Amino acid sequence: MNDKIEKSNSVDSNSIINANNVNTGAEDVNDEDIVNQNLTAEQKEVLFNKGTEPPFSGKFLNYHGNGIFVCANCGTELFDAKSKFESGSGWPSFYEAVDEKSIKTNTDKSHFMVRTEIMCSTCGGHLGHVFNDGPQPTGLRYCVNSLALQVKDKAK
Numbered sequence: 230m231n232d233k234i235e236k237s238n239s240v241d242s243n244s245i246i247n248a249n250n251v252n253t254g255a256e257d258v259n260d261e262d263i264v265n266q267n268l269t270a271e272q273k274e275v276l277f278n279k280g281t282e283p284p285f286s287g288k289f290l291n292y293h294g295n296g297i298f299v300c301a302n303c304g305t306e307l308f309d310a311k312s313k314f315e316s317g318s319g320w321p322s323f324y325e326a327v328d329e330k331s332i333k334t335n336t337d338k339s340h341f342m343v344r345t346e347i348m349c350s351t352c353g354g355h356l357g358h359v360f361n362d363g364p365q366p367t368g369l370r371y372c373v374n375s376l377a378l379q380v381k382d383k384a385k
């Protein structure tokens with residue numbers, strides 16, 4: 230039982246070299262680290278001040294094309310245009326994210342409501358909110374500001 234003293238072979242040369250450089254970059258990317266300088270003031274207000282564009286004002290509300298909606302700030306792929314549906318809410322709505330890991334959520338108790346805020350998990354930019362009254366198969370309604378999005382062609 231006590232023969233395990235020789236643990237030294239678990240320390241390989243790589244970890245010795247890195248001993249003075251422990252910052253592996255594994256921490257979450259800080260919100261302020263990535264700010265696309267091409268953003269308009271309105272886009273920054275939504276993305277970084279949790280602003281909301283007026284309903285029925287967004288340029289993607291009536292978008293019916295193909296492609297992938299990406300974060301307007303950092304370009305992370307967020308929603309496939311195929312998952313967009315008409316919610317009647319006045320904001321672009323999606324029932325499914327491209328990858329759940331690309332979006333992080335946060336309980337938002339502002340405006341006397343309890344909602345679930347959605348953010349880009351890469352840059353922390355505010356996107357909108359997600360609700361549980363969406364269509365099948367997910368039952369989710371991602372309600373997203375057009376200002377937080379860009380659309381691009383699918384890579385494949």
Ligand SMILES: [Zn+2]
Pocket residue numbers: 300301302303304305349350351352353354
């Ligand atoms: Zn982003």
